[in-house]
Every structure is written in structure tokens, then in C-alpha cells.
Amino acid sequence: MDKLLEVNNITFSIGTGGRRVLATGVLQEGGILNVCGPSGSGKTTLLRILARLRGPDEGQVFLRGKGWHDFTPSRWRRTVHYLAQKPVIFDGTVLANLKRPFELAAVTSDLKFNPEKALELMKRLLLPPELINQDARTLSGGESSRLALVRTILVEPDVLLLDEPIAALDPRAASAVLRLIAEWPREVGGRGVVLVSHIGELAKLPCLSVLDLEATEVLEPETKKDNPAGKEGDGVE
Amino acid sequence: MNSGVVPISDFNLALSVILVVVAGGISAALRLGLLKALIWGTARTFIQLTFIGYVLKYVFTVNNLWMIFGIVVLMCYVAARAAVKRTPGVPKYPVTLAFWSLLASTVLVGLVVVRVIINPAPWYTARIIIPIFGMILGNSMNGIALSLDRLYGESYARAGEIEALLAFGATPWEAIRGCVVDAMRAGMTPTINSLMVVGLVSLPGMMTGQILGGADPHEAVRYQIVVMLMIAAAVAIGCLLLVGFSYKRLFTADWALRSEILQSRR
Numbered sequence: 001m002d003k004l005l006e007v008n009n010i011t012f013s014i015g016t017g018g019r020r021v022l023a024t025g026v027l028q029e030g031g032i033l034n035v036c037g038p039s040g041s042g043k044t045t046l047l048r049i050l051a052r053l054r055g056p057d058e059g060q061v062f063l064r065g066k067g068w069h070d071f072t073p074s075r076w077r078r079t080v081h082y083l084a085q086k087p088v089i090f091d092g093t094v095l096a097n098l099k100r101p102f103e104l105a106a107v108t109s110d111l112k113f114n115p116e117k118a119l120e121l122m123k124r125l126l127l128p129p130e131l132i133n134q135d136a137r138t139l140s141g142g143e144s145s146r147l148a149l150v151r152t153i154l155v156e157p158d159v160l161l162l163d164e165p166i167a168a169l170d171p172r173a174a175s176a177v178l179r180l181i182a183e184w185p186r187e188v189g190g191r192g193v194v195l196v197s198h199i200g201e202l203a204k205l206p207c208l209s210v211l212d213l214e215a216t217e218v219l220e221p222e223t224k225k226d227n228p229a230g231k232e233g234d235g236v237e
Numbered sequence: 238m239n240s241g242v243v244p245i246s247d248f249n250l251a252l253s254v255i256l257v258v259v260a261g262g263i264s265a266a267l268r269l270g271l272l273k274a275l276i277w278g279t280a281r282t283f284i285q286l287t288f289i290g291y292v293l294k295y296v297f298t299v300n301n302l303w304m305i306f307g308i309v310v311l312m313c314y315v316a317a318r319a320a321v322k323r324t325p326g327v328p329k330y331p332v333t334l335a336f337w338s339l340l341a342s343t344v345l346v347g348l349v350v351v352r353v354i355i356n357p358a359p360w361y362t363a364r365i366i367i368p369i370f371g372m373i374l375g376n377s378m379n380g381i382a383l384s385l386d387r388l389y390g391e392s393y394a395r396a397g398e399i400e401a402l403l404a405f406g407a408t409p410w411e412a413i414r415g416c417v418v419d420a421m422r423a424g425m426t427p428t429i430n431s432l433m434v435v436g437l438v439s440l441p442g443m444m445t446g447q448i449l450g451g452a453d454p455h456e457a458v459r460y461q462i463v464v465m466l467m468i469a470a471a472v473a474i475g476c477l478l479l480v481g482f483s484y485k486r487l488f489t490a491d492w493a494l495r496s497e498i499l500q501s502r503r
Contacts, residue, residue, distance in 0.1 A: 074406045077404050
């Protein structure tokens, strides 16, 4: 297998105290990499850095051996796509939401919206097809988060950066999402997933570890308060 | 018909203080705590306007092009500063950008008005230029303050949406276009509304002034029409320039949303 994404000594600061954190790891093609580290250790921040939505202090990321600054920010994010934990819903119907990315030059330049594929993905994630003409703002939290995942998969990125994708889901929906996450990187060559989820550790996925550089500072243990929605997701195991 | 201005004598002007005494009496009786501000405000009104009266008289007499230009620039600067104070939610307010937006829109529209439409002799007649530019500025100042405030307000409120679009590979413009549209609308709506109701709900100050000054209402109306349209144009141009310059400041050089936009708004 080939290296898809290489995270090379990325350092960044988190919180108001400016604690410095180091992350290193390699995502293989077809693989899933789990970001390991306790709550509050900067896992979400790391995903945002990988998507270039904020800058690191130091370090580089390579996509198939090419440094990230060889890409325009637009090209990079279209290829290495970050999906936030809190689903973003645009005004309009579910269909309008799924089509929204296809109004962007970076997406339309190489891909057309495929309605059959949209319906098929919705089905895989247990979203009934009649939702398609419903106002997306009226969806439940769990439906919204799956809609956001469908929308993301439809634009066919190479690397998916998923932040707690099952946190808001009931067990049935969560297992459908997990199945999709497990199958998606292998469906076509050149794909991979970087995941932030407690499920990753349980599934013994390879780690992209986040280390606290201030050795004297001991990272706080995982607290429920940090991840209120996580309780529901716990039901999956 | 043209009877000219009915003059107000010094004695009669002093009598107008009675009106303030009434307001002061209400403030004292109800303990509104506004008495000091009222007295200070009254004094400032007398001093500032008397001063401006002398300045204008001097400027109108000299009527030097460069002096007029300097005054216009000064007015733009003061308007840009005043717009700052109306948008407390905008961090690191772009005063310079506001200044250039106001100057460009005002000069552009103002020149069309004084050179093409009114065209006095000479075209740089201070008596025409300064009130015209003042009216343009007063309105575009409000317009740009509203649109800038809305641009930042929308960006804070819709930071998640903007970032989601960026994550799909949107350019900053694609990601923020919705907020820019709302900001432009917010800046221009009051002006457009005033185009709808002018003359029905309110008689504009300028027209009222001309009529009090003894002008034929027909002439006053013609001026007012020009003024309304030039204000609409100046507000549109001013908002467009400022919002166009400003939206980029919400993003980093790497096309990411600035971190303060993702945080709580103080």
C-alpha cells in the first residue's frame, strides 16, 4: 500500500494556556487512521489543521508525497475534506443541501451532481428517500449529521477527516455510518479516512497520536462534559 | 412669491432657549439626570453652529477649489470615524478603508451632480458643493456603517456555514457571498425605503430648508429629486467598495476564516 497522507511533526498550541502539542502519523491508501489522545488534547484542532482551516506552528503535511503548499487552499480542501462534528445545514431542502457544494468552482470543475448516487448514499445511512424534498432545517440532529456525511461523500474527496461522526446518532444509525466509513476507503483506490472517535480505539485502528510537548503537564482524563453528545454514541459498542 | 428668508433677530433667537427650559423642567421634575447633558448640548449647538456659520461664510466668499477639496476630505475623515463608533462589533475597524470608500463614492457621485446636473458657474461653487457633499456623506456614512456591521454580524453568526463551504474548496468570495449580499441589502434598504415614502410621510430637510428660505416649491422639489437619487447612488457605491474591501479581512492568507470570527462575539 502507498502512503496517502503523511503528517510530519505538526506542532500547534491549544487552549488559552498555549499548551504545545505534537502530531505525527501516516495514512495508508485504503486505510483508516484514528487520532488518539484524551479529550481536550487538540484532536479537533488537528483535523482542522489537516484541512488547512487553521495553521500549525510548525510541520508539514504531504499528500501522496507532495507538500500541502504545492496545492491551493481550495484544491487541498476539496481533496482533504474536513467534516465538522456539528453538522452544518444550509437554507433549503435536503436536495438543495446536497447540491450546494456543486455550486463551487473547485467541485464543478471535475464532478457533476449525481442524484442516483445521492439517493443510494441516503439509503445506506438509513435516511428515507422522501426526505429529499423536506426543508433540511427541520431534520433531527442525527438526520442532519448523516445528511452532512452524504453531502461530503458526494463530492468524492480523497481523504475524509471525520470529527466524531457518530456522536449524535442512535445505535442503528451509528452502525450504518460506521459500516460506510469502513467500506468507503476500499471502494475505490486512493482514498483514506482520518477519524476522531472513541470507536477508533475500540476497533484498534492505527493511531495518529497527539502528544503533549509540555511533559510536566499531564493531560486531563476524558470527561463527559467535553463531549455531551458522546453518551448516545456509546450505545454502539 | 419669492419673499426670501424671514430673519430671526438676536432677541428672538435667545427666546428659543425657552424651549430648552421646558425640556430641562421635565428632566428635573422626573429626575431623568439629563439636565447637565441638555445644558451642555444646548451650549454646543449654539457655539458649533455659530462657528460653522462663520466658516461657511468665509469659505463661500473665498471659493477656492483646493480649500473646498480639503474640506471634503476632512468631512470624509470625520464621517469614517463616526461610522466606526456605530459598529462596535467590528474588531480592528478598517477606518482607512471606510475613509477611501466614502471619499471615492462621494467624489464620484458629487462630481456628476455638480458638473453635469446642477452645473453652477464656476462648477466648484462652495455654496453648492459643500451642502451637496455633506448630504451625500451623511447618508453614505449610515449606509456603510450598517452594511459593515451586518457583514461582521452575519459572518459571526454563519461562521460554521462559511467554514463548511471552505472545506468543500470554496474560495473566500464563494464562501462569504451570502453574507456580502445581506450586508449590501442592509446598507441600501433605508435609502430605498426613503425613495418610496419621500413627500408622503416626511418632507425632507433640504426641501423644507429651501422652502423656508423662500424658494419656489417646484424648484425645491427638483433639487430634492436630484439629492435623493445621488444619495441612492452614493450609498450603493460606498457599501459596495467597503464590503468589497472588507470581506477579505475576515480570512487569512491561506483562505481560512480568522480565528476570532469563530469565537464568541465579546
